[in-house]
Amino acid sequence: MTQAIPAPPRFRHRTLTEYAVILVVIALVLTSVANTAPSLDKLERGVARLFAPSGFLMQMFPPDFSRVEHIAWKLVETLQMAVAGAALGLIFAVPFAILATDRLSPHPAVKIVARGLIAFFRTVPDLVWAIFFIIVVGLGPAAGVLALMIDKIGFAGRFFAEAMEEADTGPQDALRAIGASRMGIIFSAVFPACLPSFTATSLFALEKSVRGSAALGLVGAGGIGVDLKVAFDLFNYDEALTIILMMLVLVVAVEQASSWIRAKLI
Amino acid sequence: MNAPLMAGEVAAGSTPVGPVLHVRDLVKSYDGPVILRSVSFSAYAGVSLAVIGANGSGKSTLLKCLIRLTDPTSGQIEMLGQDVGALGPRALRRFRSRIGVVWQKHNLVPRLSALSNVLHGVQARMSGPRSWWQWAAPAEVRAEAMACLGRVGLADKALQRVDSLSGGQQQRVAIARMLMQRPEIVLADEPDASLDPQSGEDVMRLLSDLARQDGLTLIVISHRLEHTMAFSDRIIGLAGGQITLDVPTAQADPVKLRRFFDKPPE
Numbered sequence A: 001m002t003q004a005i006p007a008p009p010r011f012r013h014r015t016l017t018e019y020a021v022i023l024v025v026i027a028l029v030l031t032s033v034a035n036t037a038p039s040l041d042k043l044e045r046g047v048a049r050l051f052a053p054s055g056f057l058m059q060m061f062p063p064d065f066s067r068v069e070h071i072a073w074k075l076v077e078t079l080q081m082a083v084a085g086a087a088l089g090l091i092f093a094v095p096f097a098i099l100a101t102d103r104l105s106p107h108p109a110v111k112i113v114a115r116g117l118i119a120f121f122r123t124v125p126d127l128v129w130a131i132f133f134i135i136v137v138g139l140g141p142a143a144g145v146l147a148l149m150i151d152k153i154g155f156a157g158r159f160f161a162e163a164m165e166e167a168d169t170g171p172q173d174a175l176r177a178i179g180a181s182r183m184g185i186i187f188s189a190v191f192p193a194c195l196p197s198f199t200a201t202s203l204f205a206l207e208k209s210v211r212g213s214a215a216l217g218l219v220g221a222g223g224i225g226v227d228l229k230v231a232f233d234l235f236n237y238d239e240a241l242t243i244i245l246m247m248l249v250l251v252v253a254v255e256q257a258s259s260w261i262r263a264k265l266i
Numbered sequence B: 001m002n003a004p005l006m007a008g009e010v011a012a013g014s015t016p017v018g019p020v021l022h023v024r025d026l027v028k029s030y031d032g033p034v035i036l037r038s039v040s041f042s043a044y045a046g047v048s049l050a051v052i053g054a055n056g057s058g059k060s061t062l063l064k065c066l067i068r069l070t071d072p073t074s075g076q077i078e079m080l081g082q083d084v085g086a087l088g089p090r091a092l093r094r095f096r097s098r099i100g101v102v103w104q105k106h107n108l109v110p111r112l113s114a115l116s117n118v119l120h121g122v123q124a125r126m127s128g129p130r131s132w133w134q135w136a137a138p139a140e141v142r143a144e145a146m147a148c149l150g151r152v153g154l155a156d157k158a159l160q161r162v163d164s165l166s167g168g169q170q171q172r173v174a175i176a177r178m179l180m181q182r183p184e185i186v187l188a189d190e191p192d193a194s195l196d197p198q199s200g201e202d203v204m205r206l207l208s209d210l211a212r213q214d215g216l217t218l219i220v221i222s223h224r225l226e227h228t229m230a231f232s233d234r235i236i237g238l239a240g241g242q243i244t245l246d247v248p249t250a251q252a253d254p255v256k257l258r259r260f261f262d263k264p265p266e
């Protein structure tokens, strides 16, 4: 007969501090839900309104394609904003990223400032940037492009810097050892090594830019979002649905193209 | 430096001229233990000097101190008529441009062609985009890079990516890059270490032949007794942080050299 192996206790013994932490977390979740989540009857009434004959969902169908040509052109403008914002952002992300690396930054203080700016650009949402640039350059696509650009400097700056930190340092040291300039080392040893990673990051930035550009119009920074907001404001829910569907097509198309290119390159 | 330089003995078959490198009482410790206790030796123009010593005896550290890739703790290094320890950043860059280095690892930029990698050697005396990639370089620089590739027997591989070449070929591209630099002294840190015995021997022979043809001073760290005997004019041995052996190769007794190697060759 085999000897019975005693099973371990179901629960590990916990310390008082651990119990306290668990209690605090539970309290935090409960109070948060109680204070902000919708009450059940409010939800019930809302859902009923959504499905009422005059309600939002019913009004959306069938989608109204009568202004499809106008929407298509606005979609082109949105794509152009996304491309312009991503391109400008990627270009400016490169110097920011260089200054933010340990090995290539000219001075530790410069590195800290560059890292701080990149983090700041990334942390502030692009809608907030859009509102800021509307104040600077007025309503319209220009504000949107600037907002996308800043957001992309934050996004790509971080990943570019990481790629450069991870690049094999041997070739860089070999060039430094023969007295090559910093620029020479960056362009002839660092960039070629980082090219695949830079390409992937750039494609992600473009995707992110396309997704972001659709929403920017909601605050008046140009693109299809303006029309979406107008459609909602005028209760043209059927046109709003058309716009949403066409945006979806654009975003999915760009994502598909981008992942196809990435697969080809890597 | 005001102390007169000693005129040392010179290996048979080479022109007796003053030392191009004079090291006195070099001390180096990385934070903790002392690696080089007190190293003194000279190297003479056109003479090939082999540095031998057991694993971890500080050979690489010594080589790095010579061009200040790591700063010596104390001591005097005079090379090519300059007090190496006293050089400021700009002067150090100019000084390094005169010293060719071949590393244990080839340290080439993997995604670039052999020709581009060789061309990088020109960054020792030229900067700007025309020294970064082969397609942007002036015709005469490209021609010189091709000539250097030709001297290592790889002219037919010029446009091939270096990561598609064999280990021995990669090390030869690194040697061509060193030639492109038009160095006055060549330092080599076990250039054959990561190669199979045959390719390793070919690389050592190539390096020693090229140095002889161009009248270059060669300082090469060697980890194989037969290479040391075959490809050097003079041998110095490092043990316990000091030079404990300094003989012309012709007078060296292989049996006495064995203690400087980890695995005595059978």
Ligand SMILES: Nc1ncnc2c1ncn2[C@@H]1O[C@H](COP(=O)(O)OP(=O)(O)OP(=O)(O)O)[C@@H](O)[C@H]1O
Pocket (backbone or CB within 6 Å): B030, B035, B053, B054, B055, B056, B057, B058, B059, B060, B061, B062
């Ligand atoms: N950057 C560094 N920081 C701290 N210690 C180091 C550093 N580089 C080398 N060392 C130590 O210095 C000692 C000598 O190293 P070095 O690489 O000069 O030896 P070596 O003679 O070239 O050895 P090998 O034959 O393995 O190449 C070793 O103990 C090593 O651990």
Ligand SMILES: [Mg+2]
Pocket (backbone or CB within 6 Å): B059, B060, B061, B189
């Ligand atoms: Mg070594």
